[in-house]
Amino acid sequence: MGRKEEKPRVTDRNSSVSGVAERYASALFDLAREQSALDSVEADLKSFRTMLADSADLRRLIESPTFLPREQEKAIGAIADRAGITGLTGNFVRLVAHNRRLFTLPGIIAAFEVLMADARGEVTAKVTSAHPLSAEQQESLRAILSQKLGKKIAFDLSVNPAILGGLVVKVGSRMIDSSLRSKLMMMKTRLKEVG
Known part of the structure; x- marks a missing residue:
């Protein structure tokens, strides 16, 4: 009687991290709404996101499992204080570190x-350009996307010189890639098919 061997279960770490992140974000959102602090918490988190983008050391602090929780909590608290991120957001970031979820x-x-975007009736468009977009270009793009989607548009802008020119716009699962790099790659593929 051969027993059926059970295969080990493999969990998708990204989806579990995503679920934890969503629960924490939801709890923070509810607390901020109760305390009428949504705008200040949003501004603090944007500051934190900018610091993460600008500092490899900060990214290493939050991503590395080699730091002890108490070290992470102390360091992240000092960073938040130095950046002026106090109150609800500062306490929240310390709690996340204390719970080993940094x-x-x-x-x-x-x-x-x-x-926040949902609460404002907005949808966020992730826009990547080869060069920073001017205010006029942003407003033009916002008007086009708003008309197509029937919603207010918030931008998450980034610059990537590797796309050479044009834009890559992602809204939810939709992506519009009008980058020069993509057009050149398509042209290269077509030339290979012809030759």
């Missing part, structure tokens, strides 16, 4: 931004 902070910030 690695989910980028996901928490992203999930909180989605909740």
Whole structure:
């Protein structure tokens, strides 16, 4: 009688991190709404996101499992204080570190931004350009997307010189890639098919 061998279960770490991040973001959103602090918490989290983007050391602090929780909590508290991130957001970030979930902070910030956009009736468009967009270009793009989607549009702008020119716009699961790099790659593929 051969026993059926059970296969080990493999869990998707990203989806579990995403679920944890969403729960933390939801709890923070509810607390901020109760305390009429949504705008200040949003501003603090945007500051934190900018610091994460600008500092490899900060990213290493939140991502590395080699730091002890008490070290992470102390360091993240000092960073928040130095950046003027106090009150609800400062306490929240310390709690996340205390609970050994600091690695989910980028996901928490992203999930909180989605909740804020939903509360304002907005949809966020992730826009990547080869060069920074002027205010006029942003407004033109916002008007086009708003008309197509029938919603207010918030931008998450980034610059990537590798796309050479044009834009890559992602709204939810939809992506519009009008980058020069993509057009050149398509042209190269077509030339290979002809030759």
